[in-house]
Amino acid sequence: MEINRSAACVVTVLCICATSAAQGFCHNDKGSHSNAGFSGQMEGSHHLHCCGNVSYKISESSCCNGNVTLGLSQLVADCCDSVSYNPLNEICCNGSILTRSSTHMKCCGKAMYLTTTHLCCGGDKIFEWKENHSCCGNETYDMTTHCCCTNLNLKVKPYNDTCCPKATDSDKKTKCQQGSLPTCTLPKVSELKCGSEPYNPQEKICCSGNLYKKASALTKCCGKDVYTLSDDNVLCCNGILHLNVPEQSECVGGVIYAPPNTICQMSARPRLGEHCCGGQTFNPRTHICCNGHSHNKTNGNYCCGSEVYDLHNQLLRCCSGHLYNLTRLSGEAECCGNHLLEYNNNQICCSSSTNAIIYDTKPNHRCCGHYYYNTSLWSCCAEHLKPTPKPDSSPAEYRLKPLMDLIPEMCNKTMFFGKVESLALENDQRHVVLKVVWQVNMKSEKVIKDPWLHVSLDHCSSPATESGMTYLWEENHDRKYKLLSHPVDLTSDMQLLYAVCYHKKG
Structure with a gap:
């Protein structure tokens, strides 16, 4: 019986890819992933996909602009030029991957700044935030006493200056000139479409046919609306976005509960008598059909994908349709989606009802559904991430399994x-x-x-x-x-x- 196994090493994967490329398997396909820079087909996380002339599994690695990053699944990663990163715990600033010190971090040139305490002016100048202050080119000014004059090459003038009434903050071009927007370039037309409208996934996000500006890699859809994971007082509940909800509110069974009193907030045709299995016939008294493949019941009477096995054989493990041979009897081996995590203390499986992803273990990191988060940045409650870390919070005691x-x-x-x-x-x-x-x-x-x-x-x-x-x-x-x-x-x-x-x- 042939057993599916993970690739033994990177060299093996590269050899497979070189051969498959020669056979026409890899053709630099452009994928449909919404994250910018990702390439390779997304369908089926256990199949090999192409990244240039190299094949990879999206459940284990990522492809960014033709470069494979091992150990971080494309399902939870974003691209920073040609390197993938985890946007929950990191941020990409002008091609540099930086470790977040807060969920409210944003980029200002190649540096990051805290939006609650600082301003970014001119795209690369960071100033301490002051009340009623805004940007004017590469400097800040007090909006109650001064204005930013666009007809004087962005000069700060007293509020009674003749240029002040001409200033407007509602015009996008003016905002761009004043440095309040990170970039003034128009988005390039992408092959991706949201409904019938093409869009650039690096600039926008498509939510049920509606296009929105993508503020960061933490921008997510909630039904037809959009929100950011780091937003305070925002809660996505059963595909409906709720604003201005009290902190620590929870979505339970489609109902929002708010503290402190947790109040509800509203082939061939067979002959007669023959059974089909794929393109052949089989006798169901002696054989079993697994995804179009017939097997003798003496080898087992349960299907694992297209294979057959004895479910009570403790040396065999079926993981979402993929059959594995255990090297020894032990309770340490477990399924993580369609992969087997066997006797490895350096990796952890984070899973939800939709995804199961293997991560390299890191200090002060925990699972929240299929996400692996930094406890100094986030907290997790009932498999939902919140941008409010709680040092004394207890981790989930266990995870659900198929x-x-x-x-x-x-x-x-x-x-x-x-x-x-x-x-x-x-x-x-x-x-x-x-x-x-x-x-x-x-x-x-x-x-x-x-x-x-x-x-x-x-x-x-x-x-x-x-x-x-x-x-x-x-x-x-x-x-x-x-x-x-x-x-x-x-x-x-x-x-x-x-x-x-x-x-x-x-």
Whole structure:
């Protein structure tokens, strides 16, 4: 049986790319990633993609202007010329990557400055912020006593000077001349389109067909609106952007809760009797069909992508359709999306319901969903980043996993599928009303008699939950319940879990 494996070294990858380029695999394709400079196709994070004549995996590396940066996934990176960087913890200023000391940092030439305490004038001059002061070319002035005269080559004049009434801050050209805009060049027309309008992703961001100016790499979409991760008093809740919300507000089940009282804020055709598997027929009594590939059931009766395997073989691990051979029996190996993170203390997996990304470990960094953030810049609550660091905040105790990553180990525990009916937030506790849909109990005869359960979770240190979604839960002692899985499909996942656990018990 052929087992998928990660590339052993960079040399191997380069050799593959040289061969694939000769065979026409890599053609300097321009990708559709919204971040400027990224190239290579984005579809499928586990496949090899092209960066010039070199192939790479977007879940492990990044491609910026034909240059591969290892160890930082393109899914969370941005480009600084030809080098990728993590915009959560770093900033790119005129081709230089600098480490953020605050989420409110912006570029002023090649340096960065704190927007809450300083001004950037002329594109490269930094001044300490003063009330009622603004930029006039390369200097600052008091707007209550002076004005900036554009007809005198940006000279500061007293407010009663004849040139003052001619000054206007509403005109973009004037703002540009006064140095209040970082650049005066018009954006270049890009091949990308937002609806029918072409745009440059380095300058703008497309949110559900609406174009907005991209203030920085932290600019994100919230439905049809745009916001910046470092914005205060802004909250994106279920695709709706809410402004002027109190600090530490939370989105729970589509409802905004605000402290201190957490109040709701509203091939060939087969013959008769034959079964098809890809372009061939097979006998389902003796064989199993996995993504169009037929396998003998003696090799296993569960699919992992196009491979077949025995789910109870502890030396085999299926990670999102990719089958791996473990080098030894150990609980340290875990799936991170379609990759296997095996016995490595220098890497960490950060995952959400949408992505799973491997990062090199760094001091004072933690996972927040699939992001890896600097705790001195950000805080994380229920898998949502906030630009308000909390030194005393407790990290998430665990991360949710796909159901396949939890079995068969979970077969020895009391589990149940619980649908989230409603959510409420009170005193940092997330109260969840669950409807028990189905229970798996191979350990004892104890069953949950009441189909309605009231579960309390520590809001910030527990993974996020959504109303109407069904999850796998574990019942511990004293009626304590732990959230285990990403949202599940009731039909297929219930059948799979029961079949696996029942087979193991038998």
